[in-house]
Amino acid sequence: MLLDLFHLLTTPVPWSHRRRGYLRESVLLLSRSRRCRAAWTPHLAQARAVITQACEGLARRRTVVVLGSGLLDDVPLDCLAARFADVRLVDAVHPWPTRWMVRTKSNVTLVTADLTGPGAVLVHAAGPEVDLVISANLLSQLPILPVDEAGATEPSLGRDIVRRHLDELTRLSARVCLVTDVEQIEEDRDGRVTDRLDLLHGVLLPVPDRIWTWDLAPFGESARHRRLIHRVHGYADWHAAVPRAGGGP
Template sequence: MLLDLALWLATPAPWRHRRLGYVRESVLLSGRAWRCRRAWAPHAARSREAVLRACADLARRREAVVLGSGPLADVPLRELAAAFERVVLVDAVHPLSARLAARRLGNVRLVTADLTGAGDPVGALCGSADLTVSANLLTQLPVVPVDGYEARGLPVPERLGAEIVAAHLAALGRLAGRVCLVTDTEQREEDRAGRVTDRLDLLFGVRLPSAPLSWDWELAPFGETARHRRLVHSVRAYPDWAAAQGGPSLP
């Protein structure tokens, strides 16, 4: 608790983002990422591989934008910085570890932005990008808005989560450059016998096309949230989102 408080105080962020809970979510995510780093390693590696696959055949490499860059565990930052003239990391909060990593590379810039905000922040940030990466961000976008309603004791609008998810996918679809989408889609709770005891649709009913890459992410190993339960997320990756057949649709 004291470490979390220290990180909350030390993490640079606009006051609005602190008030809305983005810094708190970032601190909690960083803490879990550290505790579960061994369990998360295969997921992080496959996410990085998907991003590198997305840019392998790009003829023009002026700018790459990473949406939801976070602590950078799933972002091949050094490789992107070497391949592109400039790299832009976008998130509501940039942890200290990410700031230090970006500082070591001369062509990396940090942009602090609320990607659930009004208008089309994705279009404004990525309109000139040759590569845009949505890095395990999609299912995180509804978290703070939904928590905000619950914290105030207000009913959550029925379609809020689905509308946020669909809006992000639509914004990605309007971009002219290559888009790489990596996202979890479903959470499974499993017991030690391997039985699924609960399921949660992380996309709020929004459907995605079949993906060329998919894997399981052990988000919370046994003992992280419960002694005899673990949480596993299903992940899909689209190195070329525009090439995916079909598209997102609200239920």
């Protein structure tokens, strides 16, 4: 609790991001990721493996852009920093553990930006020197705060934000790696499914290279007798996946 307060008070972040709740969300994620470290390990390993796979076979390795870098838990930073001339980490909030991790890496840059709006991906990830763009467990997070803020006034907002992020990734000329959770499943202690939530607001994705589950909130984390599991899709090469027939989230 005290640690959360420290992060809330001292993390460098633009006032608008603080006001809109991005810092609060980042601090909650930080503390949950530390509490659930063991449960999250298999998911993080899968995500890192997809990202490592995405680095293979590139003709050049000049700049890599990571969208939604956050805590870098699912991003193999050492691997990226060793292989690429420049590593650009883009997120609404760069928490202290990330700032600490990159402090000795002269080829890593932190970019603070809101990636929700039209053109945001293109502004930060397009460019002739960019050889790889990674969207790292960001997609399902993008609509959360805007949809909360809009309430019932804009029913298609979540879908529009998800669709726009995917469209902008598709327009990039660099190789694109996408890791995203697509569905939340709530289970009781008997393994019965008690709720399901489509995290992508009805947007269907193509068949992924890898699919796995993320034990997001084990029993006792958000409720004593309920746990939350997320289904995650990994695409090492999004451009190659787009023409594949869609499977729903």
